[in-house]
Amino acid sequence: MATEGPCSTPKPGVFDLINKAKWDAWNALGNLPKETARQNYVDLVSGLSSSSDSSSQVKPEADREQAGYETLVMTSEDGITKIMLNRPTKMNALTTQMYQEIMLALEAASKDDSTITVLTGNGSYFSSGNDLTNFTHISPDEIEEKARRGAILLRDFVGCFIDFPKPLVAAVNGPAVGISVTILRLFDLVYASDRATFHTPFSHLGQTPEGCSSYTFPKLMGPGKAAEMLIFGKKLTAAEACAQGLVTEVFPDSTFQKEVWTRLKAYSKLPRNALRISKQMIRNHEKEKLHATNAEESRILQERWLSDECMNAIMNFLSRKAKM
Numbered sequence: 001m002a003t004e005g006p007c008s009t010p011k012p013g014v015f016d017l018i019n020k021a022k023w024d025a026w027n028a029l030g031n032l033p034k035e036t037a038r039q040n041y042v043d044l045v046s047g048l049s050s051s052s053d054s055s056s057q058v059k060p061e062a063d064r065e066q067a068g069y070e071t072l073v074m075t076s077e078d079g080i081t082k083i084m085l086n087r088p089t090k091m092n093a094l095t096t097q098m099y100q101e102i103m104l105a106l107e108a109a110s111k112d113d114s115t116i117t118v119l120t121g122n123g124s125y126f127s128s129g130n131d132l133t134n135f136t137h138i139s140p141d142e143i144e145e146k147a148r149r150g151a152i153l154l155r156d157f158v159g160c161f162i163d164f165p166k167p168l169v170a171a172v173n174g175p176a177v178g179i180s181v182t183i184l185r186l187f188d189l190v191y192a193s194d195r196a197t198f199h200t201p202f203s204h205l206g207q208t209p210e211g212c213s214s215y216t217f218p219k220l221m222g223p224g225k226a227a228e229m230l231i232f233g234k235k236l237t238a239a240e241a242c243a244q245g246l247v248t249e250v251f252p253d254s255t256f257q258k259e260v261w262t263r264l265k266a267y268s269k270l271p272r273n274a275l276r277i278s279k280q281m282i283r284n285h286e287k288e289k290l291h292a293t294n295a296e297e298s299r300i301l302q303e304r305w306l307s308d309e310c311m312n313a314i315m316n317f318l319s320r321k322a323k324m
């Protein structure tokens with residue numbers, strides 16, 4: 001059009017796809033004067049080159065990092081949103097603030113334009129589970145209210161993982177304890193370093209299973225193996241957790257980061273909507289059961305937190321260094 005004026009050649013055949021597309025675009029411009037078409041073309045090309053200049057600039061790391069989180073680092077790059085637990089000196093133990101920030105981060109990740117969301121930990125641990133000081137520094141008359149609010153927080157937190165709409169991956173960089181183990185069954189993929197271990201010492205703490213594990217673990221590994229973990233607190237190695245189906249694949253610690261991120265970058269290029277719909281189809285079969293299990297586990301834990309068994313176990317943990 002910019003060189004020859006309005007379309008005047010015969011329409012190409014239906015299987016000559018490229019020339020037919022060019023002809024359709026040319027014909028759609030009707031009687032637009034040649035000079036106007038030329039100017040439009042120049043404007044279009046200038047626009048493309050200025051936008052490609054800006055997209056070719058690599059943004060500094062700080063720009064990709066999303067602000068507003070104190071206990072997490074959240075970044076989005078290459079179609080992957082990464083949520084990294086960031087309390088390495090406390091083994092990424094989960095405080096009340098952390099539970100809330102993880103829920104906010106998941107909400108944001110569910111709406112951003114990334115394809116895959118990844119949860120991982122900074123430092124040597126994936127997470128040591130619930131921060132046991134969450135139950136301390138409270139007077140006896142506040143304890144029931146604290147347990148009630150804890151149960152709501154737990155139910156909402158686990159509920160976010162049940163309902164998360166996109167593929168969710170755990171990159172388990174090191175040992176995992178308690179709730180950071182049980183929620184893994186709510187992820188679509190669990191990649192683990194061979195340094196990771198999986199420990200749910202609920203009975204030792206006078207507590208009971210959460211994260212839907214009272215339903216998902218027996219279903220996954222059979223009632224006997226689930227009982228060893230959830231009732232008797234047997235700690236699994238990464239290889240054992242993989243053999244039970246809790247972990248998808250184990251990588252040597254020395255190459256864990258490189259291998260996992262290479263794999264995930266390749267997956268993130270797959271069609272986004274197809275991944276999302278397939279994930280939801282799989283999850284929808286048991287969503288109702290998972291929510292019912294989560295509500296029941298939270299209710300039972302609310303009672304457990306008020307028990308002497310639980311209080312004594314937490315006090316033992318907190319005073320262990322004083323005894324050394």
Ligand SMILES: CCCC/C=C/CC(=O)SCCNC(=O)CCNC(=O)[C@H](O)C(C)(C)COP(=O)(O)OP(=O)(O)OC[C@H]1O[C@@H](n2cnc3c(N)ncnc32)[C@H](O)[C@@H]1OP(=O)(O)O
Pocket residue numbers: 089090091093094128129130131132133150151153154177178179180201202205207210317321
């Ligand atoms: C509202 C939701 C409720 C959900 C309920 C969930 C249930 C669970 O998650 S139960 C699981 C609870 N977690 C634990 O029982 C783990 C307790 N921690 C440990 O056993 C050890 O700390 C651990 C084996 C993880 C690591 O041992 P070490 O290598 O010897 O390190 P330290 O013990 O010296 O730890 C360093 C530092 O971190 C603090 N820490 C670690 N984990 C926790 C935790 N879960 N809660 C509170 N604090 C934790 C530890 O006390 C040390 O602190 P400092 O003494 O100040 O250095």
